[in-house]
Amino acid sequence: MENKWQRVNVDQSLKEKIYTKNRSFASDVWYRFRHKFSALAGLVCILLMSLFAFVGPYFTEHTYDRQNLEHVNLPPFLSVQEIGGESYYVTRGMKLLHISPSGEALKSVAASADDAIGRRMAFEVDGEELILDYGQMPAVLVDSAGNTATKKTVWNATYRLGSDMLGRDIMARLMYGSRISLIVALVATVINMTIGIFYGGISGYIGGMIDMIMMRIVDIISTIPLTLYVILIMVFLESGLFSIIVALSSVYWVTMARVVRGQVFSIKQQEFVYAARTIGSSGWTILTRHLLPNVMGPILVTATMLIPSAIFMEAFLSFIGIGIAPPMASLGTMCNDSIQTLKASPYQLFFPALVICIIMFSFNYVGDGLRDALDPKLKK
Amino acid sequence: MYRYLFKRLGIMLATLFLILLLTFILMHSVEGGPFSREKKLNPRVEEALNEKYHLNDPMVKQFFDYVGGVIRFDFGPSFKYPGKTVNDFIQEGFPISAKLGMVTMGFILVSAIPLGIWAALKNGRWQDAFVMTIATLGVTIPSFVLATVLMYFFSYKLEWTPVYGLDSPVGYILPVLALGGYSMSFIARLMRSSLLEVMNQDYIRTARAKGLSESGVILKHALRNSLIPVVTILGPTIAGLLTGSFVIEKIFAIPGMGVHFVDSVAQRDYTAIMGITVFYATFLIAMILLVDLFYVVIDPRIQLDD
Numbered sequence: 109m110e111n112k113w114q115r116v117n118v119d120q121s122l123k124e125k126i127y128t129k130n131r132s133f134a135s136d137v138w139y140r141f142r143h144k145f146s147a148l149a150g151l152v153c154i155l156l157m158s159l160f161a162f163v164g165p166y167f168t169e170h171t172y173d174r175q176n177l178e179h180v181n182l183p184p185f186l187s188v189q190e191i192g193g194e195s196y197y198v199t200r201g202m203k204l205l206h207i208s209p210s211g212e213a214l215k216s217v218a219a220s221a222d223d224a225i226g227r228r229m230a231f232e233v234d235g236e237e238l239i240l241d242y243g244q245m246p247a248v249l250v251d252s253a254g255n256t257a258t259k260k261t262v263w264n265a266t267y268r269l270g271s272d273m274l275g276r277d278i279m280a281r282l283m284y285g286s287r288i289s290l291i292v293a294l295v296a297t298v299i300n301m302t303i304g305i306f307y308g309g310i311s312g313y314i315g316g317m318i319d320m321i322m323m324r325i326v327d328i329i330s331t332i333p334l335t336l337y338v339i340l341i342m343v344f345l346e347s348g349l350f351s352i353i354v355a356l357s358s359v360y361w362v363t364m365a366r367v368v369r370g371q372v373f374s375i376k377q378q379e380f381v382y383a384a385r386t387i388g389s390s391g392w393t394i395l396t397r398h399l400l401p402n403v404m405g406p407i408l409v410t411a412t413m414l415i416p417s418a419i420f421m422e423a424f425l426s427f428i429g430i431g432i433a434p435p436m437a438s439l440g441t442m443c444n445d446s447i448q449t450l451k452a453s454p455y456q457l458f459f460p461a462l463v464i465c466i467i468m469f470s471f472n473y474v475g476d477g478l479r480d481a482l483d484p485k486l487k488k
Numbered sequence: 489m490y491r492y493l494f495k496r497l498g499i500m501l502a503t504l505f506l507i508l509l510l511t512f513i514l515m516h517s518v519e520g521g522p523f524s525r526e527k528k529l530n531p532r533v534e535e536a537l538n539e540k541y542h543l544n545d546p547m548v549k550q551f552f553d554y555v556g557g558v559i560r561f562d563f564g565p566s567f568k569y570p571g572k573t574v575n576d577f578i579q580e581g582f583p584i585s586a587k588l589g590m591v592t593m594g595f596i597l598v599s600a601i602p603l604g605i606w607a608a609l610k611n612g613r614w615q616d617a618f619v620m621t622i623a624t625l626g627v628t629i630p631s632f633v634l635a636t637v638l639m640y641f642f643s644y645k646l647e648w649t650p651v652y653g654l655d656s657p658v659g660y661i662l663p664v665l666a667l668g669g670y671s672m673s674f675i676a677r678l679m680r681s682s683l684l685e686v687m688n689q690d691y692i693r694t695a696r697a698k699g700l701s702e703s704g705v706i707l708k709h710a711l712r713n714s715l716i717p718v719v720t721i722l723g724p725t726i727a728g729l730l731t732g733s734f735v736i737e738k739i740f741a742i743p744g745m746g747v748h749f750v751d752s753v754a755q756r757d758y759t760a761i762m763g764i765t766v767f768y769a770t771f772l773i774a775m776i777l778l779v780d781l782f783y784v785v786i787d788p789r790i791q792l793d794d
Contacts, residue, residue, distance in 0.1 A: 324499070331500075332773075336731060339753060343753055344514045344517070416628070429753075440632075450640055454644075457637070464630060472627070
């Protein structure tokens with residue numbers, strides 16, 4: 109250690125070496141997104157719901173519209189009465205429904221005699237007589253020898269989530285209903301995005317008088333409550349999936365147009381736009397190649413925020429009876445139908461309500477996560 | 489100020505005219521006249537009906553007659569209920585809807601603002617997380633799902649509230665909760681983030697530095713400024729309450745205007761749809777204008793003559 113001040117030889121190339129991995133903007137966004145639990149959980153839920161909605165119908169023998177009037181209002185868990193080795197379920201219409209040991213709903217038997225004063229009903233099953241004593245609630249089955257039935261709860265194997273008031277399978281209807289929700293969400297958002305991006309982009313890029321007029325139109329449209337608009341358009345069109353998408357896409361683009369216009373307006377004065385103009389790019393090229401890619405973040409965030417409102421709107425329209433036409437299932441119509449039988453069959457409400465809440469939650473959380481990931485400055 | 493007012497009034501009138509035109513065109517381009525039923529009418533009867541309701545006049549004349557009627561607050565007869573006018577629907581339904589709406593608005597303001605303030609003051613602690621969880625639930629659960637689930641538990645299971653109607657004060661609880669849930673959650677979130685932002689401002693530090701008590705800082709300096717975003721959202725909130733009441737009134741069988749509207753939509757009673765839409769739109773636009781004017785009054789930072 110004679111000379112402490114001796115120069116250490118440093119390899120100049122090492123000085124410039126970047127030790128962390130080189131990350132693109134997209135991978136950066138993905139990194140931030142997947143480190144947020146709620147966003148990731150939302151994404152997984154959306155994927156599972158899509159599987160349920162698009163692949164599920166191939167794995168069930170039920171369809172959304174096949175009715176079986178013998179199997180009306182069967183709950184997912186049947187409280188059956190076992191007598192003589194056979195199980196029976198007493199339906200609300202006071203019929204005996206034969207249930208197989210594994211829980212499948214079989215044929216139903218109507219009463220052969222009804223003694224209303226003694227509050228007893230007789231049924232003939234395979235030549236044997238069974239008596240239903242409905243003097244006590246719940247009613248009890250008694251066979252001719254006087255043995256009473258034992259009670260037991262089995263899971264409904266024919267209708268895993270129960271059947272509705274027309275004997276349709278609730279699970280199959282949920283699949284078709286959530287399929288409609290997801291299709292509406294996707295298609296309406298893509299159309300709104302396209303219209304909004306070009307309307308807002310052109311308005312912001314051209315500026316001046318044209319911008320003024322285009323934005324006044326947007327102002328006027330957004331003053332009218334969108335729900336009223338959509339209902340009016342739905343009255344005019346035939347009800348159905350296509351009409352809902354048309355109604356939603358003709359109205360919901362105004363938010364997107366405003367966002368894009370504001371963004372384009374603020375970045376069109378930057379040097380790279382002047383540079384592009386100097387080398388002779390046309391206005392269209394500047395808009396599509398230079399301006400729009402730079403405002404993609406806010407566009408994506410606005411789009412994911414649009415999805416829940418589109419889903420809500422479809423369910424809302426179907427709920428008040430002008431959305432999806434029966435017999436097609438929609439989560440909104442399912443909720444509406446269930447109100448009539450709410451007191452006796454609450455499961456008919458809870459399953460569609462649960463599915464719609466899961467879908468809404470997932471898209472909201474994904475939207476929040478995406479906003480935080482794309483623009484950490486916005487995070488609060 | 490006056491220039492701003494005139495500009496806003498101009499836009500408002502243009503919007504109303506556009507709504508009238510749009511509803512008129514939409515409703516008159518629906519296939520089949522108002523009297524086409526499955527059973528064919530006698531041509532002479534149909535002719536007489538068309539004559540009575542001026543349906544044989546040229547479209548432009550019909551439109552301006554309609555506009556004239558609207559200016560005189562006359563929305564014409566209902567086509568599905570003979571002897572009833574659209575005005576009857578509005579006069580029957582609007583007071584009920586307005587009462588429900590006002591109670592809900594009161595509930596929203598009384599609950600959302602304190603909740604938001606509480607969450608902001610306890611920022612990062614369990615109280616904050618609690619309020620934000622409720623607010624997230626309220627924003628995501630659709631109103632009709634909330635209404636039916638509440639109805640099942642409180643009306644059928646616990647039997648605390650009536651299943652339908654607004655006859656007793658208790659009857660208001662569920663409709664108000666279901667109708668106001670979304671806006672309450674939204675405003676609570678807005679209040680929280682706005683107060684948090686204001687608390688970081690320099691003038692709050694100044695107020696603390698000059699020795700004001702914490703409650704003085706919050707009540708006198710922070711709260712007033714953080715309320716401004718809440719005021720801006722009041723216009724859309726009123727709109728949301730009005731359109732939200734379509735389903736709430738239907739679920740709880742409240743004979744308000746929303747039910748009349750949904751009924752007339754279901755029955756394709758075109759004059760009623762048209763009249764109620766125009767009435768709703770006028771009312772809402774006027775409310776939004778009022779809220780905006782109020783906003784200008786309370787926030788001196790806004791430039792009026794842009």
